[in-house]
Amino acid sequence: MKVEISTDSADGAVAADRLGADRIELCSAGALGGLTPGPGLLSAVLDRCHRSAVHVLIRPREGGFAYSPSEVAAMRADVRHAASAGAAGVVVGALGQDGRLDAAVLGELIAEAGGVPVALHRAVDVCPDPVEAAHTAAELGIRRILTSGGAIRAEDGVPVLRRLARAGVTLTACGGIRSHNARRIAEATGVDEIHAAPRRRVPSPGGQVDFGPHHHLDESETRDLIAAAHRSSLP
Structure with a gap:
C-alpha cells in the first residue's frame, strides 16, 4: 500500500523522504488545510528529496473551492511553475457555484500541467455527489482522487469510498488516517493508497507579542504509519 505524506516544510519533506514515503504532497500552511507552496520551498524540496515523488498542492487561499477569475489565473500560473520546476504531479480542485466540479477550470489546469499527472483534492468531499464528481474527474483525464468519502474522517466515509473505488480512478484515502487504523480502512474500502x-x-517561545505555535512532521508516527502500510501490502 502506498503512503502519501503531506508536509508544509522542507525539513518535513526530507524526513518523509528518508522514512520511505512513496509520495509527498507539498503545501504551505498545513494548519489551514494546505495552500500552494512558494517557489523557494518547492525548489528546496525538489533539490533534497530523491526517493519520494513530490506532488504540489495548488490552492490559492483557504476556504471553499469556488474561485474568481483572478484566483484561477493564479492557479494556472502555479501549475505551470510546478510542472516546469520538475514536480512529479499537481493536486488541484475547483467547484462551480452549484457545488459540483467546475469542469472548465479543471480543464484549464490540466492543460497547464502539460502532461504532468493531475490529481483531484478534497474538493470532491464537499460535492453534493462525490461519486458523480469522480466520474466527471475521470472524463477530464484525472486518474487519482484524494478523498475521505465525503466525511471528516475516512473511517466514517467507508461506504462512499467503496462506491468511489468503482469509478475508474485511483483513490488516495485520507482523513484521520494513522498507523492504528490504516490497515483497517484499506481492508474495508479496497484502497491501496x-x-x-x-x-x-x-509552541511559540512566547513573549509580549505571540504569533502562536507551528507544527513539525511527527516522524515517529510517520515511521509507524509507513511500516503499517507496508505490512498490509504483504500477501
Missing part, C-alpha cells in the same frame, strides 16, 4: 499529515505542535 493512503494520505496522512502527522504533525506535532511546537
Whole structure:
C-alpha cells in the first residue's frame, strides 16, 4: 500500500523522504488545510528529496473551492511553475457555484500541467455527489482522487469510498488516517493508497507579542504509519 505524506516544510519533506514515503504532497500552511507552496520551498524540496515523488498542492487561499477569475489565473500560473520546476504531479480542485466540479477550470489546469499527472483534492468531499464528481474527474483525464468519502474522517466515509473505488480512478484515502487504523480502512474500502499529515505542535517561545505555535512532521508516527502500510501490502 502506498503512503502519501503531506508536509508544509522542507525539513518535513526530507524526513518523509528518508522514512520511505512513496509520495509527498507539498503545501504551505498545513494548519489551514494546505495552500500552494512558494517557489523557494518547492525548489528546496525538489533539490533534497530523491526517493519520494513530490506532488504540489495548488490552492490559492483557504476556504471553499469556488474561485474568481483572478484566483484561477493564479492557479494556472502555479501549475505551470510546478510542472516546469520538475514536480512529479499537481493536486488541484475547483467547484462551480452549484457545488459540483467546475469542469472548465479543471480543464484549464490540466492543460497547464502539460502532461504532468493531475490529481483531484478534497474538493470532491464537499460535492453534493462525490461519486458523480469522480466520474466527471475521470472524463477530464484525472486518474487519482484524494478523498475521505465525503466525511471528516475516512473511517466514517467507508461506504462512499467503496462506491468511489468503482469509478475508474485511483483513490488516495485520507482523513484521520494513522498507523492504528490504516490497515483497517484499506481492508474495508479496497484502497491501496493512503494520505496522512502527522504533525506535532511546537509552541511559540512566547513573549509580549505571540504569533502562536507551528507544527513539525511527527516522524515517529510517520515511521509507524509507513511500516503499517507496508505490512498490509504483504500477501
